Every structure is written in structure tokens, then in C-alpha cells.
Amino acid sequence: MSDQAPDYRFTPAFANPSGSAIRELFKYLSQPGMISFAGGYPAAEFFDRTALRQASEQALRDTPLDCLQYGATEGLLDLREQLAALMASRGVSTTAHDLVVTTGSQQGFDLLIKVLLNPGDSVLVERPTYPAAVQALRLAGMQMLSAATDAEGLDTEALAAQLADQPRGAIRLLYCVPTFANPTGACLPLARRLKLLELAAQHDFLLVEDDPYGALRFEGEAVASLLQLSLQVPGAAGRVIHLSSLSKILAPGLRVGWMIAPPAVRQRCLIAKQTSDLCTSPWTQRIAANYLASGALDRALPALVAGYRAKCRTMLAGLQTMTEYLEVAPPAGGMFVWGRCRDGVDAQAVLQRAIKENVLFVPGSAFYAHAPDPSSIRLSFAAPGVEAIEEGLQRLRRAF
Incomplete structure (x- = not known):
């Protein structure tokens, strides 16, 4: 018998596939004390259990x-x-x-x-x-x-x-x-x-x-x-x-x-x-x-929306202290705030410092089909609590 590995003959699309850049960040979630603005996860506290x-x-x-x-x-x-x-x-x-x-x-x-x-x-x-x-x-x-x-x-x-x-x-x-x-x-x-x-x-x-x-x-x-x-x-x-x-x-x-x-x-x-x-x-x-x-959805949805409103406002208020570093677009709903680092600062470089500060976000380059903007970032306010958002933004400011 031959010890040679089999030739799996993957299809061209899966010969050298790349996975989700966002999910690659999940390995950092186990880091003690990490605050994540990365994944688009709904808030667990709002699950109508x-x-x-x-x-x-x-x-x-x-x-x-x-x-x-x-x-x-x-x-x-x-x-x-x-x-x-x-x-x-x-x-x-x-x-x-x-x-x-x-x-x-x-x-x-x-x-x-x-x-x-x-x-x-x-x-x-x-x-x-x-x-x-x-x-x-x-x-x-x-x-x-x-x-x-x-x-x-x-x-x-x-x-x-x-x-x-x-x-x-x-x-x-x-x-x-x-x-x-x-x-x-x-x-x-x-x-x-x-x-x-x-x-x-x-x-x-x-x-x-x-x-x-x-x-x-x-x-x-x-x-x-x-x-x-x-x-x-x-x-x-x-x-x-x-x-x-x-x-x-x-x-x-x-x-x-x-x-x-x-x-x-x-x-x-x-x-x-x-x-x-x-x-x-x-x-x-x-x-x-x-x-x-x-x-049940009709009863639960108003509190869910109010909760996300409060979290978004907390995030936007904290980001107001970072206007020298980051320009953001306030949303009227959803789960995300989109921003761009000023002066062409590379978001990936900021992320490496942010990880050391125990806070995560997603560099915006993950969201482009072509020619990504390296200075863009996405922040999700949905999953962290209000206090965690405030603390996470202080850490992000230190990273900048």
C-alpha cells in the first residue's frame, strides 16, 4: 500500500478558499475580559426565553x-x-x-x-x-x-x-x-x-x-x-x-x-x-x-428596539470623544456603526493594538468585493451591555 496522500481534486472554487475574516476574530473572544464590537450577534439579554x-x-x-x-x-x-x-x-x-x-x-x-x-x-x-x-x-x-x-x-x-x-x-x-x-x-x-x-x-x-x-x-x-x-x-x-x-x-x-x-x-x-x-x-x-x-413578538419588539436605541446612543456618545481619530455615520436602526479612521490610518493596525487593549472590532476591508478601504471599520453595539460599550470605547480610544 502507498502512503501517498489521496488527491482530493477539489473544485477550483475550493482549491484555495478563504473563510470569513470576521469569524477569524472569534478566537480572541476567549481572551479574559474581552469586549467585542465585532460580530453581528443579537443581544443575549433580549432573547425572549x-x-x-x-x-x-x-x-x-x-x-x-x-x-x-x-x-x-x-x-x-x-x-x-x-x-x-x-x-x-x-x-x-x-x-x-x-x-x-x-x-x-x-x-x-x-x-x-x-x-x-x-x-x-x-x-x-x-x-x-x-x-x-x-x-x-x-x-x-x-x-x-x-x-x-x-x-x-x-x-x-x-x-x-x-x-x-x-x-x-x-x-x-x-x-x-x-x-x-x-x-x-x-x-x-x-x-x-x-x-x-x-x-x-x-x-x-x-x-x-x-x-x-x-x-x-x-x-x-x-x-x-x-x-x-x-x-x-x-x-x-x-x-x-x-x-x-x-x-x-x-x-x-x-x-x-x-x-x-x-x-x-x-x-x-x-x-x-x-x-x-x-x-x-x-x-x-x-x-x-x-x-x-x-x-409574543409584538409584545417583545418594543423593548428590543428601545434596548438597541439605548446601546446605539451610548456608542455614538462615546465616539464623540474620538472625533480626532474616527469619523462615523450615525444609524437610525439596525446593529452597526460604520466609520473611517482619519488621516488614512490603517484599521488593521488599530485592531492589533485594540486586541492588546481587550476590545475587538472588524476592519472594514472585510466588506468589499474589490479595492477595500483600509481605513474603514465596523462597530456593532448590539451584543455588549451599556457599561461594556462605555468601557470598550475607552479601550478603543487608547488603541488609537
Whole structure:
């Protein structure tokens, strides 16, 4: 027998893959006394444990087969009905049959890549954007183009100029987080949303609207989703695929997300999902359905939003003492503050000093598909307590 190692013949995408730059920071979380502004983790103190325990006990007591048996690929009907009601409260008229339950919204995006895109297709992402989306597109062999953003999100005038140089239909889709974006926290204004929909119709591309943070607004008035607005813009109907999740407003451990897509897309995503996981965990679906049906989310959400408002204000107040080092954009919701180090200071160099001071953040270079801005940083105020935020910012100031 030969001792030679087998040739695994990895696919080109996985021959030399790179993992998440954010998750690479997790090894520092075990460092005693570490305060983390890095991961986009919801605050553990806001998990509605009592109501979730009741929903879980009810699930096993009243509907054990729903929990323990295989389920429908499209998701538990009761849950889809509750999610349709949740979307109605957000201004979107839909039915249970329009929804597919996914294992987190990330699975929804992965399914869309499988059924809509071929390697080499051109897709647009915001600059900067959610890194897991970039990773998924890169591993699938897509040709990514970056769309400029500013403090209000996607710059639609710049996008119009960018698209003017492309033949109609050359861009297959644009992925965006228009409401309290990860990483910038920006919320796209109504006029820009309408312009974006016009551009999608004019240039024949699809819009993937990822909306995990929309319910976490703590300043200003809500803005209609792209999905809702698509019915108002000629040629835009059927171009928006909406992804959302219970991860940021209930618990990420449930791994419950959903997709709203045109019938032709939805049907193909169901087939792709059959080959992926057969169905999202029926047990956690039943827990989520019971929880939503009880009205617990409506009762818990105001305190959750108030808690994040207080944390964000604490972080912004502390950052006011660092204006000579850092310029930030105050968000009106979500979980993140985006900033840039002044004078071109490298955020990675600051991070190495911050780790020694026992505080973490994510250098902004993790959020770019191309040509990252080395001076940018993302700070998450969601997980630490108010006192930890205050202490962590003092440590960050020392690092600067």
C-alpha cells in the first residue's frame, strides 16, 4: 500500500478558499475580559426565553409529529401564515403560498444563486456590503461589480451612470441590504428606492432585497420595502426577491428565514432546497409558529428596539470623544456603526493594538468585493451591555 496522500481534486472554487475574516476574530473572544464590537450577534439579554420556552413546550405537547417528522420543503403552513401576517404588518400583501421558509436568509440567497446564475454572470453588490454574500457569489464564480454608496446607502445616480455603459440585460441581479445595511447602517431613502426599481426595469436585472434589520428602527419613519414599492413602478413587478429572517428579532439559533419570490423562481428554489436540506428544521419552525401566533413578538419588539436605541446612543456618545481619530455615520436602526479612521490610518493596525487593549472590532476591508478601504471599520453595539460599550470605547480610544 502507498502512503501517498489521496488527491482530493477539489473544485477550483475550493482549491484555495478563504473563510470569513470576521469569524477569524472569534478566537480572541476567549481572551479574559474581552469586549467585542465585532460580530453581528443579537443581544443575549433580549432573547425572549420565557415565551420561547412556552412555545417549545407547546410544540412537543400539542404537535409532536410536526416537530419530529420530516416536513414540507416550502415550510410549515402555520409558520408561513404567521410570516405572511408579519409581512402584512410591514406593508407587504402576500400569502402563505408566496413564501418559502429557509434555513436562515443566507440559504435563500444560496438557492437564488443556484437557480438564477451561471458562473461568469455579472452581478452588482453594494460597496461595502455583507461579506457572506460576497463569499457566496465568489465561490459560485460570479463576475462581481461594486455599486457606490454614501451615507444614505446605494448612490442611484452613480449607479445609473455605471449602468449606462452596460448593454441591457448584461447585469443579472443586484444584491442589497437597503434598510440599516450591514455594515454601514444606512437606510435607502424612498426616492432612491424608486429610482433603483426604475433602473432594474430599464436595464433588465433582478433585485435581491435582504431585510434582516428592518424591524429594528429606533429613529425616524419607516420606509416601504423594495418589494412593496415594486408594484408602483412600471416594469418593476416580479423583479424583487425579498429575503428576511427571525435571527435578529427573535433568535438566530432557530435558523428560520424566508423568501418571497415570483412563482417561477420560487418553484425552482424549492427543487434546489430539496437537494440541500429537504426542509428547514420542522421543530424550530413549529416553535417559531407558536411564538408568532401567541403575539409574543409584538409584545417583545418594543423593548428590543428601545434596548438597541439605548446601546446605539451610548456608542455614538462615546465616539464623540474620538472625533480626532474616527469619523462615523450615525444609524437610525439596525446593529452597526460604520466609520473611517482619519488621516488614512490603517484599521488593521488599530485592531492589533485594540486586541492588546481587550476590545475587538472588524476592519472594514472585510466588506468589499474589490479595492477595500483600509481605513474603514465596523462597530456593532448590539451584543455588549451599556457599561461594556462605555468601557470598550475607552479601550478603543487608547488603541488609537
